Amino acid sequence: MSEAHAHYYVPESSGWPVLVTISLFTIVCGGALWLNQYTPGPMILAVGFLAFFAMLFGWFGEVIRESESGRYSHWEDVSFRMGMMWFIFSEVMFFAAFFGALFYSRVLSVEWLAGAGAKAATHEFLWPNFMAEWPLLKLPSDYGFQLAKDVIPAWGVPAVNTAILLTSGVTVTWAHWGLKANKRAHLIVGLMFTVALGAFFVYLQALEYGHAYSELGLTLNSGIYGATFFLLTGFHGFHVTMGTLMLFVILLRSIKGHFTEEHHFAFEAVAWYWHFVDVVWVGLFIFVYWI
């Protein structure tokens, strides 16, 4: 940490953060009105999302212009890296909450409802006919629930999806090698494969959701299994979608000639993010689908 500070780049005042906030505010107002069934809700929500992406485009555009004009040296780069690293860690903790819910219900609360441990009275007085099983298809009460006939088996599409995501982790690393060797075509091809694999994953996941809803009767409303299943895989799928979009932006920037062998934080940040969604998926595959 030598004399570099003297030149640490502190940007001029910027309007983008507050504009992003206003669009976020619009999104949540629209979302809340929609959930409360006020007619303009969905419209406000849509406007909010459009504005949000436009503002992000502006904000990131500003950063990219600064980067491309050579404003950032080593220390700015380190700040961005730390920022991305800890952002990903916060995402890990977000998923941890849902994994926690999965483990808690599977190991403790479902068993307790069936009378395990000191909970014999719970079982006796609430739902004496309830039996613990996992996946939990037969719920303690069937009032107001849509019971699932079955769950999605691990060794079908989910296994294929595992292979797809793991492969995409390889292709993005391969693209990184190309970037570091200053082989532009190599980089672009690697990214194209990664984006395609990401999009294919999302497509297969959407098909699986359709199958679960229309044929298996496995929905958000199918008790704790459906809840943990859809929230975990849903948030993961959302992250894959965002990751694919981010990779796509990196692809476009690569085609435009951005990044050098040494200076390509944005590429690495997106690659880290991609590995993160990859690892989360492996956790999902093991704990949600497989065992």
Added chain:
Amino acid sequence: MSDAMAHDDAHHGYRPGGMKRWLTTTNHKDIGTLYLVFSLVMFFIGGAMAMIIRLELFQPGLQFIDPQFYNSMTTMHALIMIFGAVMPAWTGFANWLVPMMIGAPDMALPRLNNWSFWILPFAFTLLLSTLFMPGGAPAGGWTMYPPLVLQTGDAFPFLIFAVHLMGASSIAGAINIIATVFNLRAPGMTLMKLPLFVWTWIITAFLLIAAMPVLAGAVTMLLTDKFFGTSFFSAAGGGDPVMFQHIFWFFGHPEVYILILPAFGIASAIIPTFARKPLFGYSSMVYASASIAFLSFIVWAHHMFTVGMPLAGELFFMYATVLIAIPTGVKVFNWVATMWQGSMTFETPMLFAIAFVVLFTIGGFSGLMLGVTPVDFQYHDTYFVVAHFHYVLVTGSVFAIIAGTYFWLPKWTGHMYDESLGKLHFWLSTISVNVLFFPQHFLGLAGMPRRIPDYAVQFADWNMVSSIGGFVFGASQLLFVIGIIKCARGGVKATAQVWDGAHGLEWTLPSPPPFHSFSVPPDPATIEGGMR
């Protein structure tokens, strides 16, 4: 204050004035000021709600407000004070002080910094707007336990989204502080030379990044349970309402250290200054803070001893909880040892810091009592709990915020505050806050439940005493505002060092400091001399 900052380097480019300056600023001092002013406003809004609560509790029976609104007041008071007053105050202090203390030009990610702040006014607009919605503001308690919270009216999704936004703001702020401290320290500023305020804030930042996303997850599950038919917290579908409490308190317990750790840092800055001695046991302070942070993740279920956990769980969480007394005790003894044989003077910041040590310790001791499982069975959900967490939050966090404000206000504004006004503020606050909260211990031990607008007549006397203390404490805080405004507008010019016992890089800069703190890194020799 804008005047004070105008003498800044002219070579810096275009900088807008007026409202636009504050909306678009990327400067750590501007953003620090925004945070602190926002926090003060929220402190008074949350405080007004506390006054309504104490007014209703002045006498038994229902006098002024209906029970639903009373419950809204307790819920909103907590949410506003925690997320709107105390947390933004800490981030405001961090913004102002961290770059100056470590010899950096600004925060590492200045635009993100602006974003972290500006989320807050919007999040609290969302939250406060629920007061005017059909079904009223959230009234199920700030802990949002299902199934009760699911009965909230139109306010429900606004509550959830407001919590999401506050979480995003906190995480972004925490990331910025970590990047700043680990990346922008001046040459020679090694980790074990960092002022303790910086240390406690880094540890707080890690707690924020680990805990806030879990809260976001918990409230998201509430949202889907209410609107999308999931059964995370419904036993009928195989879920468990108690599971919410586990997830919530996995966030909630680190959260209480998020609220208090920077206060430890502030006490560790003020006490050595006015005792004119180096801090006793610097490295033990660092390790104690880190231990407290680690332990905070494995004690959460002491908030829920009475929900019917397995015995092994009750025992584990009890032992882990009382273990926290050890690092906390290390801190308290270090502060006392710092004062031992010091040549002490008692300016307002020191008065508040000493009151902090004494009164926070009272809150710590009642926490120890609550941490003992069988004892907690009696105390749970009584006013004893209310007394406990107000001792650690009001005479702990808030007193440290006030102490820190008086301590650094001359640095920030360039003027000395009115010392006699400050002392008056101190004595009125300290006496009234004990009249307010100490009797609540008695009420709780006698069995008065929390979150109830009416109570048995046997509790009437102490409630009246407590309310009188509350009104005086509330009114005394107006002196604080007057003091701050007077100081910002003028007064005796402050020197760079301000306090003759003050050490640290921020005191080497002029008062008020230039717009960019250390455009050129400070001389390593200054760091050696400053970190005694």
